[in-house]
Amino acid sequence: MNKIGIVDSSTKALSVSDDRGTSRRRKSSSPAAGAAPRARVNLWVLGILIGVAALWQIASSTHLIDKKFVSDPLSILTSLGRIFTDATALTAIGQTLYAVVVSFVLGAIIGIVLGFFIGLNATVRAAYFPIVRVLMGIPTVVFLPLLILAFGLSTTAGIAFATLVSFVQVVVNVVAGIDLIDPKYYRVAHAFNASKWHLFFHVVVSGAAPGIFAGLYHGLRNSFIGVVIAQLYISAAGGVGFLVYLWTNNFQIDDAMALILLMGAIVIIVGTSWKFVEARVTSWQQR
């Protein structure tokens, strides 16, 4: 094919449509209406943190509140420094993270596989999706005693519970992600003679990626919640849940609070890195 005599008109058309292209990009890169500058937001966060900590410290120093029950920020910070070298605390954190990782991986695998089966097959969906929905509706914590009965007072019971609460989230989001793929993309793939394999990878997986990521994110969150809840109940499983429970009963409130603070920090770090990866993989989306 030849490109004769079209240069003129093509550049003309290009400059016309080009203007629009850039104006759209400009729009999408500028902050959305109402979004505030990051620095100012950070300042407000810092403000509330320092404010609350200061009030707390004062209230506790002046015996307005009982230090025995709520501790105070300075003691918590001191305790936080100590926790980093405390074998019990480190072991507990290790146990918790191990259980979270195992239950998340299990939940994710089961969830994604089941999600694709339900999302892509009408019969499987009709049969099993209602069950998943019911599971989502029931406050899942009621399953914990049953799982303890089945697996004993052990780490396994905790992992089983966390897997359960995690996989439900993954399934629902993967199915939603697949449902959101516009049928026209299947038509195009068909017109370009895509094999089943191509269809799966280039249309289904790519198109459902936002849903898959949302599912994994909520799955991870729920694994963490599930593991800690289970550890509050199962002392043999150890972990952070158990330690916070133990320390609270021993009136080591500063230690318990420090441990909670540390978990919070881990959650923030994991969550932020997750969102970073997600934004890169699904950068094609309009945000």
Added chain:
Amino acid sequence: MSQLVVEDLSVEYTSMSGDRFTACTDINLTIESGEFVTIIGPSGCGKSTLLHCLGGLLQPSGGSVKLGESVVDSPDPHKASFVFQDYSLFPWKSVVDNVGMGLKFAGGSKKEVAAQAREKLEFVGLTRFADRYPRELSGGMQQRVSLARALALEPQILLMDEPFGALDEQTRRALGEEMSQILRAAGQTVVLITHSLDEAIFWADRIVVMSASPGRIAEVIEVKHPQPRDLSFMATEEFQQLRVHLFEKVEFNQLQRGPKVSA
């Protein structure tokens, strides 16, 4: 390249309620290699259905579509490639990956696919946008990407389903003129569906006029004016006569057919 021959083609649908519905029937049409054929007709006359059959995207209920010696019964983008009205670019693929999609599905190596795709992008004047995502492009540019994607497979026939339907008037004219010149220069066989009388006449070697319920070919008009044409063609008496004729055939009939509005 070979002739596309449509013989006694008919398509019937069964609706959800079980009613049989004839989308088009008695379609006989031969499209020569290098010919530019436009199809025009009222909504619901089965234009798109016919086009989908030409590309093997839809199985006819009766009759046949043949390209040369072989029966068209499944999509083969090397033979007939589509440009859809809504562009249908994959939003999760970059522009160059969208263009290379058909080649990739056809089993091309990564290197070949990328090289071919970039060449076609250059052909439609969008090299600068190769690594962008479709959402970053205007409608007109997206439709050009869609054209590049169809041309990447060097198809014998290009099937365009109202390719400019979603664009505004100005872009439509500019892009339309540009595309028709590109395709003319390439000697590409094209079947194009349009709602616009001007488009139907301006580009066509032949205009296929369809009528509705059931969809059938009402008339085939040859446009004798020499190619390539420029805008002065639109001022000729030939053009105006064709336009009046088409208006009566397509729009006037549709008006009479349409639901009566009671005062």
